[in-house]
Amino acid sequence: MMGFRGILILVCATAAASVSAWAQVEVKSAWARGTVAAQKTTGVYMQLKSAKDGSLVGVESPVAGMAEVHHMRMDKNVMRMSAVPRLELPAGRTVELKPGGYHVMLIDLKKPLKKGDSVPLKLKIEDRDKTVSTVEVNAEVRDAAAPAHQR
């Protein structure tokens, strides 16, 4: 009986967190690049718009061992990549994660991602008052050849 109540409380807490976050951060056009055999990493892209000032401070996905926000840029002909522990989401501004820029890097993929699959993600969003809420997103898997630049 105690166990059952415990589960109920957990479910309610999760639901409350995602409802409040849903109202705060809007996520559009989430997609992941499909992978081939042996490929253990890929990028996930989306548009984020936060109603209040906030930051994306973490990402989790059951399809990967870990997920991190990275930034990629081309410096002449050199591709440079770096981890972004906090991605600022200024109030009302659309922040775009796209090929050739910010992306969620899925690391240690458990299996190849095929076109048409769906990748569930939990985005950890921190408010100005340091409260972290979770936004759940499903990213559609597109072809491995989806253009690296603005589509």
Next chain:
Amino acid sequence: MRLLAAVFAALLIAGCGASGPTFKNADITGAEWGREFSLTDHTGKPRTLADFRGKVVVVFFGYVRCPDVCPTTLAELKSVVEQLGEDGKRVQVLFVTVDPERDTRELLAQYVPAFQPDFLGLYGDQEQTARTAKEFKVFYQKVPGSRPDNYSVDHTTGSYVFDPKGRIRLFARHGQAGTLAADIRTLLKGG
């Protein structure tokens, strides 16, 4: 002396008049770099550029854990080979790893042919990799990640194209590999 100058000028003009074909991608014909490599392919066979005489060779440097640039370029090159139809059989795509530590022969053997069965992954030890990168003016550098095995590798992107005689001819910038079909046709015709 004047005659010699005139002959020289005539030769110059003739030389310019007979200028080579025009390409969509950067023409680097005559570059005194990117002339040779000595690496091992993903089947374990030692390889040099001379092994591919008679084919147009497209060389791309990257690493398997690269999330964006490398898979996109390999997918673009696959589409180029398909666009070329029969001529595609006279094109050899080579993926040279700049991460020999993690990109083992076994991993390359799974990854590279997954894009197109004829593509070859090439690797060397640290020293061979460094030498090849230097010869191709390729920059690569490890960038530490959140775990020691989780680093990324900054690297020069773009594809180097050799004609069937093994001479370096073109450089396709990142995002331009998909435009190579027409240029490769020209090179296959002896352009």
